[in-house]
Amino acid sequence: VEEELLDLHRADECSLRLAQIPGVGPVGATLLMLKTPDARLFESGRAFAAWLGLTPKDHSTAGKTRLGVITRAGDEMLRSVLVVG
Template identity: 85%
Template sequence: MMKTPDPHLFKSGRDFAAWMGLTPKDHSTAGKTRHGVITRAGDELLRSTLVVGATAVVQHARNGRGRNLTPWLIGLIGRKSPKLVAVAVANKAARVAWKLMVSGERYQCVAPPALTAVAA
């Protein structure tokens, strides 16, 4: 059973990720933008499944067991806390899933160039 509405109802993958609750709350005033915790909108089970899967990816990357690590992920692990990185990876996975659902294409993993060091 599909847990998402028709993907064509969303204008972009960003809107789809926001519907899932994988974007930060916006606390803006007087032109200052402040982002808070994730919104937790959408289906809780679907969101938590994506975050748990992303957490596993982050743990493997931090322990040096990850394969096909991108420079984006390695840089994020070096700058942010593991939980924040997991939500960012889940957000990215949701956007990819939206694109695949809308286009009807199959996922094709494109291996990044070999990386020698992993940020711990």
């Protein structure tokens, strides 16, 4: 399975570029390519992070912003690979 994953990684130019980011290796880059939609669909990096489930939950009242824990939205495997990286 690891060999097939590396073959898939080496065949995709975007996956190779993603693997150059510190903390993102072949597994993370391949998962990002396979599981995420086109990046142009997101308004910003924060919108992408929210889609992944990496933004804190908002508990705001009366004009006071209170951020809670990281939400459990998004793909759990992809989020865990990126957080561990």
